[in-house]
Amino acid sequence: MEIARAWLGRPVACACGRTHEVPIAHVHVGPGAAATLSGWLAERGVQRILLVADANTYDVHGREVLAALEARGFAAGVHVFPQRHGLLPDEQAVAAVEAALADAAPDVAIAVGSGVINDTVRYASFRRGVPYVVAATAPSMDGYASSVAAMQFAGVKTTLPAHAPQAIFADPAVLAAAPWPLVQAGYGDLIGKAISLLDWKLSRTLFGEYFCPEAYRMVLAPMRYCAEHAAEIRARSETAVAALFAGLINSGIAMAMMGNSRPCSGSEHHCSHFWDLLAYRGERDHMAHGLQVGYATRWMMRFYRWTARWLQARTANGGRVTQVTLPPWTEAEDQAARSFYGAGAEEIIAAQREKRRWLADHPLPAEGVAADEILAALEPELSLFAAVEASLDAMDIPQDPRGLDLDARQLRLTFLRAYELRSRFTVFDFLVSQGLLAAAVDGVLAEA
Ligand SMILES: [Zn+2]
Ligand SMILES: [Zn+2]
Incomplete structure (x- = not known):
């Protein structure tokens, strides 16, 4: 797995139409x-x-x-x-x-x-x-x-x-000898890109959100490699661990190109942020960020599969998604957020207002978007889910919520509220916009 060196240290005109400037001059991974x-x-x-x-x-x-x-x-x-x-x-x-x-x-x-x-x-x-x-x-x-x-x-x-x-x-030898929880956390942070890339493409397909195919590929390739080589990472192969590291560095380069974390942080990170919030309230223990992101990825794959089935049921008659709007955020929502989130509420209220402004500025095409066009945008990630799932098992990322100090009530709350935390559009917002979030949460929790 190569470091994306071509983008380092100087402005580079990109196929996406923008010129990217990554401040880091040099990356070296080697003995x-x-x-x-x-x-x-x-x-x-x-x-x-x-x-x-x-x-x-x-x-x-x-x-x-x-x-x-x-x-x-x-x-x-x-x-x-x-x-x-x-x-x-x-x-x-x-x-x-x-x-x-x-x-x-x-x-x-x-x-x-x-x-x-x-x-x-x-x-x-x-x-x-x-x-x-x-x-x-x-x-x-x-x-x-x-x-x-x-x-x-x-x-x-x-x-x-x-x-x-x-x-x-x-040095790959140093990386490969790192303590296991650190390798596991890095793995979780990288494999979560299977979801964040989908959230990004979902928004691009619906609203034409700015998308850079170079940054996208830079994150997709190492995520795919790691999904397919978890056993070697587990066995501490220097080649495989260096590839994981290169994926994490390339993710950082992709974020620097975009000027934000869009390619690398979506609904899986929002779940993790929600769990941090529960930990701050003393309702559960703090856990490693990457471990939380890896665990959340298990759930977000279920939400994407649920959404894909819903879209699939609409393709037969050429079905289209013709409206994607969030319910209005009013004074009542401000009050509800203040009583639930306490000190963090103002940031969340601001994010929710910003998200609705952004959606108002980015309308769907007048004819809507075909369900099969949205489905096509979920590839190749959807086809990688089986490998991602197996790799999470291989890396011992917990399957049981107790492994993350979470219970069933906290999980349900997470999936119902995680979309509130950030202004970024994800599959959770899509489900809310179609009036489907509660049904999806019930369906996903029942199937797990
Ligand atoms: Zn992260
Ligand atoms: Zn670009």
Whole structure:
């Protein structure tokens, strides 16, 4: 699985009609990545470096990167968080990295790690105006290439503007040795694209939402590869784990091309966000993002199959979908949202109003859209569902809601309300617009 290098570091005119500009200059996945990284920095005239890791990532890769830097004669400062568990991208972590940056005054910071280390270094280095590069240690999430930082300030998850890394380096041997829950989470985050790509194409087919076929293919190909090679990932084949990592990086590149997360985050992510919300209320435990997305993918495949059967029943007489409108959002809905969502309600109210404005600006064609045209847009993903399902089993993504600390009541609530969380159109909105959501939820829960 190749990294989508053709799109990196310069503006590229695309077949979709737009010019995409991905800020990351370089991605390297290969053996000896530590040496490649120090060579890359030397070519750029870098002199002073600050390496940031935690106790685990320092052991598995940081020491090797530091040795490679010292072998080239760099002046390298080091900040290693002592934590082996529970490090958060919070105020203290940011303050520690900012202090180390002030101390070392580096030309470049190196984040050795995955999620938390990356977000913390991305945010702290952005605040201090220092460029950074990534030495990745796990294929655990699709945010390596991101330019926003997922932080947790005052105990609340929040996404803040930051900068993208200049370059990403990864050694397949290091990736393949990553802790299993991190591999599993990365797998879940990537395989969820089977759904987010469908939500994107559904909206494109109905409303002509902007669609980039290059970004689409960049996400589809590794998702398909991973669905078909889960057993090798499970067995820690370096080739297969590197392909998973490449898929996560390409997902980040696709999002950078689009300027938003449309290709990589749809109804499966909205379910996961809803479960985060239940966890914040203390109604269930917090679980890894990717594990939640993988589990949600099982459910969203059922919703897509249900929807496909409904569309299929309409194709015989050349049936068309002639209206896609959401019920009006009024003061009463504002009140209901405030009583249900509490502190988060205003964001949700704004998203719902925005979604209705967007739909008003993007009407269906006057003659509607043929049911078989919508069905055709659900391929090839629909045909990949069996492989996706088998791969989720192979990766031990739970089948039982108790594996995610969810019960039947919470699941029903999730499927009835997840569409409220974001302004983005998904299959849930389609079902609402046809007056079908309650029937689909009943049908899907009964069949599972
Ligand atoms: Zn995700
Ligand atoms: Zn494009």
